[in-house]
Every structure is written in structure tokens, then in C-alpha cells.
Amino acid sequence: MAKDLLMENLSQKLLEILLEDYKTGKVGLKKVIKLSKLPPLEIMERIAKLGIEPPITEDLDDYTKEVTDRLIEKIKPPKSTQIIQK
Numbered sequence: 001m002a003k004d005l006l007m008e009n010l011s012q013k014l015l016e017i018l019l020e021d022y023k024t025g026k027v028g029l030k031k032v033i034k035l036s037k038l039p040p041l042e043i044m045e046r047i048a049k050l051g052i053e054p055p056i057t058e059d060l061d062d063y064t065k066e067v068t069d070r071l072i073e074k075i076k077p078p079k080s081t082q083i084i085q086k
Contacts, residue, residue: 011036019047025055 015036021027033040056064 011038015043015046019050019052022047023052023055029054 015032015038018027018032018036022029022032027035029043033043036043
């Protein structure tokens with residue numbers, strides 16, 4: 001029983017450290033999941049509860065937006081086939 005409590009406490013401490021490292025971009029989400037040995041959903045819930053934003057650089061965020069915009073343009077129907085509503 002004491003061993004279980006000790007292990008649980010160590011797991012919580014490890015998760016705190018891993019989440020701080022995730023927040024600063026030192027480790028990725030996959031690494032947090034692998035090292036903590038917790039279910040991914042539990043980790044995601046903890047991240048959301050703590051309000052931790054993913055450590056995405058501004059360049060990556062800009063690139064992702066550009067790719068998204070290009071994909072949206074590709075899937076839009078041509079203007080000539082769009083129905084004009086009055």
C-alpha cells in the first residue's frame with residue numbers, strides 16, 4: 001500500500017515536470033504520453049484544465065494557416081457554379 005502511494009506521488013510529480021517541459025517546448029506531446037504512462041485522454045484533459053497552449057512557433061502557425069487557406073481554395077467550387085442568392 002505504501003509503495004502504491006509512493007508510486008502515485010512520483011507519477012504526479014513526473015507529470016508536472018513533463019507538462020512544464022511540454023509548455024516550454026522541451027518535449028512533445030507524444031513524449032509526455034510515453035513517459036507518464038497515462039492514457040492520452042487523461043493527459044489532454046489535464047493540459048486543457050491547466051490552460052496550456054501547444055508550443056507552436058509563430059512560423060509554424062503562419063505556415064499552417066497558409067496551407068489551410070490553399071486547401072480551402074482548392075475545395076471551393078468555381079465561382080461560375082456558385083448559386084447567387086438575392
